[in-house]
Amino acid sequence: MIPVYKPSIKRKEMDALLSTLVSDYKEAVNDNHDFLKALAKYLSFEPGVLLRDYSTAIYVALKSLELGSGSRVLISALSPASYIKEFEKLSITAVYADVDITSGCIGSDEFKKHTEAGIDGVVLYSPSGINPDYSMYADLDVPVIADISTIVGCPVGDEDSGWIPDIVILRMELHDIITSGEGTAVFLGNKKSLSILREVVTDLPVTSFLLNMHAAMGLIQLDSLESFIERRREIGDIFEKSLLKGNHKSFYPINDSNRNYPSFHVVLNSPIKEVIRYARKNGIMVELAFTDSAMAINPDLSEQCPNSNSLHMRTAVFPLYPGMGSRNTLLISRLLSTLP
Numbered sequence: 001m002i003p004v005y006k007p008s009i010k011r012k013e014m015d016a017l018l019s020t021l022v023s024d025y026k027e028a029v030n031d032n033h034d035f036l037k038a039l040a041k042y043l044s045f046e047p048g049v050l051l052r053d054y055s056t057a058i059y060v061a062l063k064s065l066e067l068g069s070g071s072r073v074l075i076s077a078l079s080p081a082s083y084i085k086e087f088e089k090l091s092i093t094a095v096y097a098d099v100d101i102t103s104g105c106i107g108s109d110e111f112k113k114h115t116e117a118g119i120d121g122v123v124l125y126s127p128s129g130i131n132p133d134y135s136m137y138a139d140l141d142v143p144v145i146a147d148i149s150t151i152v153g154c155p156v157g158d159e160d161s162g163w164i165p166d167i168v169i170l171r172m173e174l175h176d177i178i179t180s181g182e183g184t185a186v187f188l189g190n191k192k193s194l195s196i197l198r199e200v201v202t203d204l205p206v207t208s209f210l211l212n213m214h215a216a217m218g219l220i221q222l223d224s225l226e227s228f229i230e231r232r233r234e235i236g237d238i239f240e241k242s243l244l245k246g247n248h249k250s251f252y253p254i255n256d257s258n259r260n261y262p263s264f265h266v267v268l269n270s271p272i273k274e275v276i277r278y279a280r281k282n283g284i285m286v287e288l289a290f291t292d293s294a295m296a297i298n299p300d301l302s303e304q305c306p307n308s309n310s311l312h313m314r315t316a317v318f319p320l321y322p323g324m325g326s327r328n329t330l331l332i333s334r335l336l337s338t339l340p
Contacts, residue, residue: 129260180218
């Protein structure tokens, strides 16, 4: 069976991990400066901190922007549930925005409606590797967190106005575009929040920081990131063309900016169980895309966010990763063109 997710890890990454493990086994944490600086340079942001898990990174980002009890933060209903759980810990009120049915990102009408009602912050997340419309946020006077886990390698911010997000989060787990085996990086759009971030990080236990062996692994993989992203786009283009032959749709950008393929999402016009059964019969694993989203843990949002609810119920995720090979790419391509 072809799995839905497969980490893009090769021998050189494992060699770096093992070498570090042998030489520094007793050290729980490396200073991680090289990896953090290389990532920050690649992304053109100020270096922040490398942490072991996604939830801690979200917590650090929120605290660094001084968002807490009583704050109202705009977030799409298809964002990861981890954000909502951290909101609850900090007594932050989630202001849920519906998504554009085509791109899966917050739509302009929803953005306008909620910002006019008053918010204290925004979380931007793309569920399918499509860049949000950053121009909507250029004149916003509240802090913005951009989660670029699915769009790393795409331009972040609005070039025309010079606007960039206040904080950027990059998850690097095994199923992500770039992986250090585990961990999440936090970056700053400018140095304004740096002192607060340092204070927040000081209070964290030593076990919160990315292990040295994972930093070494990520540093090696960063060298191959551009080729990984390009290969994902090549496969994604093949899959998109195959999907056009059937009765189902994908997500599509709302402008001409680059997009990524963290996996391949298909918005179905037939029962999901039927599609999963058909795919597995052909040796391909398929699963629902948004089982760990804010929508999934808040079913009461169905009326408030109808587009998100529809996508939550009808979107399947198919395998797409750089190392899947031409044979498996062809197999999945044929399957996409013949889905029931």
